[in-house]
Amino acid sequence: RGKKRACEQTGVVAFGHELPADTPPQALLDLIDRLNADDAVDGILLQLPLPAHLAPQPFLERIDPAKDVDGLHPYNIGRLALKMPLARPCTPRGVMTLLSAYGIDPAGKKAVVVGASNLVGRPQALELMLARATVTVCHRATADLAAEVAGADILVVAAGVPGLIRGGWIKPGAVVIDVGINRLADGTLCGDVDFAAASARAAFITPVPGGVGPMTIASLMQNILEAAERRDPSGNVARHG
Numbered sequence: 001r002g003k004k005r006a007c008e009q010t011g012v013v014a015f016g017h018e019l020p021a022d023t024p025p026q027a028l029l030d031l032i033d034r035l036n037a038d039d040a041v042d043g044i045l046l047q048l049p050l051p052a053h054l055a056p057q058p059f060l061e062r063i064d065p066a067k068d069v070d071g072l073h074p075y076n077i078g079r080l081a082l083k084m085p086l087a088r089p090c091t092p093r094g095v096m097t098l099l100s101a102y103g104i105d106p107a108g109k110k111a112v113v114v115g116a117s118n119l120v121g122r123p124q125a126l127e128l129m130l131a132r133a134t135v136t137v138c139h140r141a142t143a144d145l146a147a148e149v150a151g152a153d154i155l156v157v158a159a160g161v162p163g164l165i166r167g168g169w170i171k172p173g174a175v176v177i178d179v180g181i182n183r184l185a186d187g188t189l190c191g192d193v194d195f196a197a198a199s200a201r202a203a204f205i206t207p208v209p210g211g212v213g214p215m216t217i218a219s220l221m222q223n224i225l226e227a228a229e230r231r232d233p234s235g236n237v238a239r240h241g
C-alpha cells in the first residue's frame with residue numbers, strides 16, 4: 001500500500017498484477033517476460049515474500065537488470081559488490097541516505113550489521129564497505145553477538161527478532177539503525193532493538209515503525225526514477241517527472 005501511495009504522490013504510474021497464491025511458476029515467469037518486453041515499463045518490483053511453493057531467486061533473476069528497481073538481481077548485487085552500483089537494494093540504500101542526511105560518515109568507523117540476508121544484511125554490508133566503514137556481519141551462527149555489537153560505532157540490525165539487541169550492549173554514542181519490523185501478539189509493531197534502553201546510550205537511534213520503513217519506499221522511488229532516466233537518456237524523464 002505504501003509503495004502504491006508513493007507512486008501516486010510522485011507521478012509514477014503503477015500497474016499492480018496481483019496473482020492468485022497458487023500461481024504456477026511458469027505463469028509468473030511469463031508475466032515477468034511480458035513486462036521485460038514492454039517498452040512502457042521502466043521498473044519491475046516483485047513483492048516478497050512469495051507463497052511457499054515459489055522460491056524467489058529464479059523470478060528475481062528473470063527481471064531485466066535494467067528494470068530491476070529493487071536492485072536484487074545478481075547483476076545489480078554484483079555491481080554493488082564491485083564498487084560500481086547501479087540499482088541498489090532499497091532498504092540498505094535508505095539506511096545510507098539516512099546516515100548521510102544526519103551528517104554521519106561511515107568512513108573509518110566500525111560498522112556491525114546483524115543479519116546476513118540477501119534482501120537486507122548482505123547488501124547493507126556492501127553499502128557500508130563502499131562508504132569505507134570497517135564492517136562485521138553477524139548472523140545466527142555468530143558466537144558472541146553481544147561482544148560484536150559492543151564494538152559498533154554504527155549498528156544496523158535486520159534479524160526479525162523482537163528485542164534481540166539489549167540496550168546494555170550498545171556502545172555509548174553509537175548510531176543504531178533498527179531495520180526489524182515485528183508484529184507482537186497484541187498487534188503492535190516493534191523492532192529488533194530494545195529501544196527504551198538503547199536510546200539511553202545511543203547518539204542516534206531509529207524508531208520502529210517510522211524509521212527505516214519510509215526510507216525503503218523513498219529509495220524505491222529513487223530507483224524507479226533512475227531506471228527511467230537510464231532507459232531514456234534524452235532527459236525527458238527528469239524534465240517531466
Ligand code: NAD
Nearest residue numbers: 091115116117120139140158159160179180181212213216
Ligand atoms: P531474514 O529472515 O531473511 O534474515 C534474518 C537474518 O538475521 C539472517 O541472516 C539470520 O542469520 C539473522 N538472525 C536471525 N536471528 C538471529 C540471532 N538470534 N542472532 C543473530 N542473527 C540472527 O530476514 P530479512 O528479510 O533480512 O528481514 C529482517 C528484518 O527486517 C525483518 O524483521 C523484516 O521484517 C525487516 N525488514 C524491514 C524492512 C524495512 O523497510 N524496514 C525491509 C526489509 C525487511
